[in-house]
Amino acid sequence: MEDPNERLRRIRQEIDEIDEKLVYLIAKRIECGKEIVxxxxxxxxxxxxxxxxxxxxxxxxxxxxxxxxDVEVVWDIIKTLIEYSKKIQREELKK
Incomplete structure (x- = not known):
């Protein structure tokens, strides 16, 4: 049986890796938005x-x-990304 402390450490490490991927994907989404604008x-x-x-x-x-x-939670996140993308697109249009 795995030590609970070790399992906790491993799961937290996995979350850190997922967070890094999420941030990378957000950056990629923003770059797509710049191309779209x-x-x-x-x-x-x-x-x-x-x-x-x-x-x-x-x-x-x-x-x-x-x-x-939970649709509300996920949609709030996506709406935030959409609003951020539109903000950046508006800034790109000013260039």
Missing amino acids: HLKKILNYPVEDGKREREIRDRIFKLCEKYNL
Whole structure:
């Protein structure tokens, strides 16, 4: 039987690795947003796209159901990422 302290240490290490991956993926998502804003500028599209945000919301809700996650909590996280991305896109448009 594994020592509880060792198991706790291992699980915390796994969480640290997951956190690093999450931060990497957030950075990657922001980079995608920067590419998108340049295309939106060429196409003369606005930063905000309600239809796309609804598509994201619907997909996230389905994923939450699939993985048995609290939709409100996960959607709050995703909304924060969307708002952050839009903020960066607006800044990119000013350049």
